[in-house]
Amino acid sequence: MKRRAFIRASLSAGAAALVLPKHSFGATFNNDTMRIGQIGTGRMGHGDMQVAMTVGLRKKVNARMVAVCDVDSRRVAHAKQEAEAFYKEQGEANVDVAVYEDFREMLARDDIDAVIISTPEAWHAVIGIAAADTGKHMYMQKPMTYSIAEGKALVRAVRENGVTLQVGTQQRSSVYFHQVCTIIRNQWLGELTEIHVGVPKDKGDMFVAAPDQVPVNLNYDMWLGPREPVPYYEGGVHPQADFSRPGWLQREQYCLGMVTGWGTHMYDVAQWAMGEDVDGGPVRYSVKGEFPDRGLFNVHVGYQGEAFYGNGVRMTSTADLPGVKFVTKDGWAYCKRGGFECSKPELLRRRPKDSEVSLYRSKNHMEDFLTAAREGRDPACPVEVGHRSNTVCVLHHASMKLGGAAIEWDPKAEKLVGDQSARKVIEIPMREPWTI
Numbered sequence: 001m002k003r004r005a006f007i008r009a010s011l012s013a014g015a016a017a018l019v020l021p022k023h024s025f026g027a028t029f030n031n032d033t034m035r036i037g038q039i040g041t042g043r044m045g046h047g048d049m050q051v052a053m054t055v056g057l058r059k060k061v062n063a064r065m066v067a068v069c070d071v072d073s074r075r076v077a078h079a080k081q082e083a084e085a086f087y088k089e090q091g092e093a094n095v096d097v098a099v100y101e102d103f104r105e106m107l108a109r110d111d112i113d114a115v116i117i118s119t120p121e122a123w124h125a126v127i128g129i130a131a132a133d134t135g136k137h138m139y140m141q142k143p144m145t146y147s148i149a150e151g152k153a154l155v156r157a158v159r160e161n162g163v164t165l166q167v168g169t170q171q172r173s174s175v176y177f178h179q180v181c182t183i184i185r186n187q188w189l190g191e192l193t194e195i196h197v198g199v200p201k202d203k204g205d206m207f208v209a210a211p212d213q214v215p216v217n218l219n220y221d222m223w224l225g226p227r228e229p230v231p232y233y234e235g236g237v238h239p240q241a242d243f244s245r246p247g248w249l250q251r252e253q254y255c256l257g258m259v260t261g262w263g264t265h266m267y268d269v270a271q272w273a274m275g276e277d278v279d280g281g282p283v284r285y286s287v288k289g290e291f292p293d294r295g296l297f298n299v300h301v302g303y304q305g306e307a308f309y310g311n312g313v314r315m316t317s318t319a320d321l322p323g324v325k326f327v328t329k330d331g332w333a334y335c336k337r338g339g340f341e342c343s344k345p346e347l348l349r350r351r352p353k354d355s356e357v358s359l360y361r362s363k364n365h366m367e368d369f370l371t372a373a374r375e376g377r378d379p380a381c382p383v384e385v386g387h388r389s390n391t392v393c394v395l396h397h398a399s400m401k402l403g404g405a406a407i408e409w410d411p412k413a414e415k416l417v418g419d420q421s422a423r424k425v426i427e428i429p430m431r432e433p434w435t436i
Contacts, residue, residue, distance in 0.1 A: 034063035034374060037106045037115045037136075039127060041070040041079035043243045044141050045118030048168075048366070049079060052116055052139070053086050055367040063370050067112060069100040071219040074240070076101070101219060103127050107134045114373055117141060122254045123225050125150035126434050128165070132157040137164040137373035139366065143260040144386035146226075147428045148394050151387035152414065153436045158383045166369035166379040167386030169268045171337070173362040177269050180326065180335040183347050184273035185357045190330035192274065192313055197266045198320030201302040202250060202258050207235055208295040215240055226430035227253045236296050250297035257299030259289075259400075260393040262322050268381070268389035269324045269335065270315060272359070277385045281392055281411035282307035282315065289400030290319075303400055307392070310411075317396065398425040 036056070038049045049065060056063030065083045070076035076099050083097040100106045106115070107130055114137035117127050125145045131138050132154075144167050145151040158165045171177045184192055211231035214220045217240075220232050230253070238246035248254040249261065271277040287305025291298070302319030309315070323336035331343030342348050352358045362368035362380040372379035391414070399407050402425065408417035416422055430436065 032062070034061070034113045034370060035066045035111055036063055037067040037069060037100075037109075037112045038065060038079060038083075038118070039069045039103050039106065039115050040118035040123075040141075041068055041075045042072075042118070042238055043246065045070070045116070046079065046082070046243060048116045048118045048139065048141070049083065050086075051366045052370070053083065055364060055370065057090070058367070061367055061370045061374075063114075065097060067098040067100060067106050067109070069103050069106045071101055071222040072217055072238070073101065074215075074217040101222070104130065107131055107136060113137060114139070114370070120248050120254045121260070122146045122227055125154050125436050126226060126430075128154045129157040129436060132161040132163050132165075135161060135163060137369075139166045139168065139369045140386070141168045142386065143256075143264040143390040143393060144383070145390060146254075146256075148391050148414065148426055149428075150436055151390055155383050155387050162376075164369070164373040164377070164379060165383040165386070166365070166372065167381040167383070167389075168365065169265055169381045169386065169389065170365035171265050171269055172272065172360070172380040173365040173368060174337070176338070176340040177272075177324075177335045178359060178361060179348055180324075180333045180340050180342070181269060181273040182352060182357070182359050183333050183342065183350070184326045184328070185275060185359065186352060187328075188347050188350065189326075189328040189333060189342075189344065192326060192328050194327040195270045195273075195313060195315040196325040196327070197263070197270060197315060197317045198323045198325075199258050199262045199266055199303070199317060200322055201319045202299060204292070204294065204301045205250065205297060206294045207233075207247065207250070207297045209233060209235060224431070226434040228431055233296060247297070250294075250299050252298050255299065256393065256397045259300065259303060259397050260390065263317070263393045263396065264386075264389050266322060266324050267392040268385065270326075271389060271392070272385075273324075273326060274309070274311075274313065276309060276411075277388055279384065279388070279412065280309070281388055281409065282395070283310050283409055283411065283417075284308045285395050285399045285407045285409065286404060287317065287396045287399040288404040289397075291400075300397075300400055303396070305396060305399060305404070307396070394426055395422070398422040401425045 068079040080097045084095045087095045116139045118141045212234045214232045236247040285307045289300035289303040304318050307315045325334040333342040
């Protein structure tokens with residue numbers, strides 16, 4: 001069938017058919033103006049949509065938001081209103097942004113070139129694979145996926161379908177992180193010996209309450225997606241009154257906590273500086289987490305541990321202000337959001353020579369995605385990189401759940417070495433029919 005008819009038939013039958021007809025290899029645009037759909041219109045999705053619409057006005061980007069999707073009808077109606085108001089402010093008349101509850105209906109549209117996926121990460125792989133199979137380019141909020149297996153599947157789908165995927169690790173588009181990684185990659189401070197990663201603690205809130213009635217504007221079963229049905233708590237999903245921090249960020253069924261929420265940013269930078277970001281990673285992990293009884297909220301509060309790379313570099317992680325410090329034989333360099341420091345300050349202004357490593361440079365992460373998709377190339381943080389930084393996070397979490405037990409990992413084969421105890425932690429079942 002035609003793709004749209006296929007989706008329509010599956011929806012009318014009540015089936016969640018995810019094996020969508022594949023787009024031809026090497027996705028192309030059907031429109032001079034790149035047409036974008038926003039999937040997930042909550043706290044992060046609202047911001048992603050605004051950024052995409054703003055940079056989309058630039059002539060070299062030329063992109064437009066044409067559809068929004070969310071399982072909460074109140075939130076998606078707000079997104080529609082915001083998008084239409086934005087374009088009317090540009091002097092347009094008769095603006096109409098389409099609304100969807102089911103992402104598959106949006107993906108069935110042949111006239112949409114790209115989507116922004118800003119849902120909880122438990123949904124990322126399912127939506128991302130379906131988007132790749134329908135030829136859609138993707139900007140995907142971090143962490144890229146919930147599990148390692150989901151990440152591997154998404155990597156395959158993106159490459160098999162020839163689409164562009166940018167993971168939302170926007171620090172790669174910051175001069176502070178870019179310059180420090182350039183210093184370390186080129187060994188301007190000598191050989192790297194240690195990396196110290198700071199990841200903030202979670203708030204540590206307690207959540208004890210009776211279940212709430214599901215609001216009429218929320219398709220709760222669809223929100224649950226790959227996870228097993230559990231009673232609804234507004235404080236454990238997302239607020240109905242505003243866009244403040246959602247409770248699902250502290251529930252392990254949907255998110256692994258700060259180790260992925262912030263860790264994916266920091267480990268991405270650590271691996272970028274080492275050149276381990278595409279197909280590498282630590283070979284040994286030993287991490288202890290803090291899991292106080294907080295009722296419904298069950299992600300770790302803080303954690304500390306260490307990991308070792310095959311080249312002998314030791315990476316420590318502590319509950320601290322977010323940032324990465326690289327220690328070498330001849331000095332150190334540190335980067336955080338909004339600043340950088342170095343034991344040799346003159347290196348903060350140095351540029352690579354032709355014979356040295358020049359890292360990919362981007363000044364705006366969303367714009368980088370849209371231009372990369374238009375040009376048919378990889379962006380600042382392509383799918384393999386997002387997968388590898390998330391793998392580091394997941395394995396840190398697995399060691400925490402095992403009480404700090406050491407985990408041996410083969411990053412080339414992407415499998416456990418020796419003791420297989422961590423399998424029960426990293427192999428997460430998915431509820432039918434939302435599987436990969």
